[in-house]
Amino acid sequence: MTAPWRAVPPLAADALRALRRYAWPVPLTERPRNRAYLRDRLVALPLLTVVVAVAFGWAYADVREDSAVLRDSFVPALVGLAEAETSLRIADREAQESLAAGEAVQLSGLSKRYSTRTTRAVQRLNQVARSGALTTAERQQLDVVSGLVVDYGTWITFAQNNVADPALRDAGLSYARSMLCPPPGTAKKTDADGYPRCRPDSGSGSDATSVVDRISSLEDRLRDRLADRAAPGDRVIAAGAVSALALVLLVFGLWRTQLFLHHRLHLYVSVPLLVAALPLLAVPFLTTDAVLAHRAQQRVVSTAADLAERTTPAIESTGDEQPFGEPHPLLIRSLDEDVRHDLSAGRLSWLDGVAPWVTPAGLLCAALSGVTLHAYRREYVLISRSGATA
Numbered sequence: 001m002t003a004p005w006r007a008v009p010p011l012a013a014d015a016l017r018a019l020r021r022y023a024w025p026v027p028l029t030e031r032p033r034n035r036a037y038l039r040d041r042l043v044a045l046p047l048l049t050v051v052v053a054v055a056f057g058w059a060y061a062d063v064r065e066d067s068a069v070l071r072d073s074f075v076p077a078l079v080g081l082a083e084a085e086t087s088l089r090i091a092d093r094e095a096q097e098s099l100a101a102g103e104a105v106q107l108s109g110l111s112k113r114y115s116t117r118t119t120r121a122v123q124r125l126n127q128v129a130r131s132g133a134l135t136t137a138e139r140q141q142l143d144v145v146s147g148l149v150v151d152y153g154t155w156i157t158f159a160q161n162n163v164a165d166p167a168l169r170d171a172g173l174s175y176a177r178s179m180l181c182p183p184p185g186t187a188k189k190t191d192a193d194g195y196p197r198c199r200p201d202s203g204s205g206s207d208a209t210s211v212v213d214r215i216s217s218l219e220d221r222l223r224d225r226l227a228d229r230a231a232p233g234d235r236v237i238a239a240g241a242v243s244a245l246a247l248v249l250l251v252f253g254l255w256r257t258q259l260f261l262h263h264r265l266h267l268y269v270s271v272p273l274l275v276a277a278l279p280l281l282a283v284p285f286l287t288t289d290a291v292l293a294h295r296a297q298q299r300v301v302s303t304a305a306d307l308a309e310r311t312t313p314a315i316e317s318t319g320d321e322q323p324f325g326e327p328h329p330l331l332i333r334s335l336d337e338d339v340r341h342d343l344s345a346g347r348l349s350w351l352d353g354v355a356p357w358v359t360p361a362g363l364l365c366a367a368l369s370g371v372t373l374h375a376y377r378r379e380y381v382l383i384s385r386s387g388a389t390a
Helices: 004-023 034-100 104-108 112-130 136-161 165-180 211-230 234-264 272-309 313-321 332-345 356-387
Strands: none
Touching: 034 112, 034 136, 034 165, 034 211, 034 234, 034 272, 034 313, 034 332, 034 356, 104 136, 112 136, 136 165, 136 211, 165 211, 234 272, 272 332, 272 356
């Protein structure tokens, strides 16, 4: 009596041989039977086409979607947060210098730059809220930031109204600054550019209380998600590998099938199969487009780090003082332009809008190849039954 496990190796070997026959068609030198060969190709070619269409189409669409999300959502949010933070720090210094003038500020008011920068900060925070890049919890935190900015302006106005009383003026200004910036503690109280220090020494976390702390916390979380979005995920890598393998098998299968039809059925070329194979010519261009997009996304990650860590109020002030001069490379406006240029250059523009059609086009080609091979096999079977061929 044969043990049950002794039957497993032959079955597995048969399955592997069948899989190899479907995936890798035998050459004509082995003289395969016409009916069996056409049956195998009828199964293998449409199936491989579907695998390539679904896997490659999904991976390509995912990479393209990542670029669109970075351009339309994450980058505008990071730019808005950076501009809001630097604008508030510039406005804070302007308020201090205006209030230092004493009672004259009651007549002249705070500087125009203070009003411009506070208004810009509020506008940028509103744009961040509409960007779609924030989670529900982050939207709530941004609402808190917006409320603190309004309260900051209220206390600056209090200091302005009581500028004649140094004690009340300093109290209002001090309270306003405590809402804007974390306490300096033992750290130096000014940055290298002379602006009051406004960044925590050890980062910002869930215990952030000031406006700058909360903005820094939002920036950190957005940058982490941006980096995750720009990195090729495991599913994209797996889909790309599967589609590459299936594509190689499909190309060889189509080529050998054309040779078979030419030698056995005396067709110079199968036009329907040739038409079904034409979309494969787009694969190199789509792959190049995906690689360019991925490289651009990596550059965006680097620029996002500059937006959060290397922009300063002093650099932004040079843009106000010299609006027609050569822009500083670390101006927020310059970094934003760099990102948009990278994402624009990181693609083949004439392929815009193609991603949603890759999979449907592949499925249509699979159907065309299946119908064509079925017609060839049916015609061959009818001829065989009539006795007209061997």
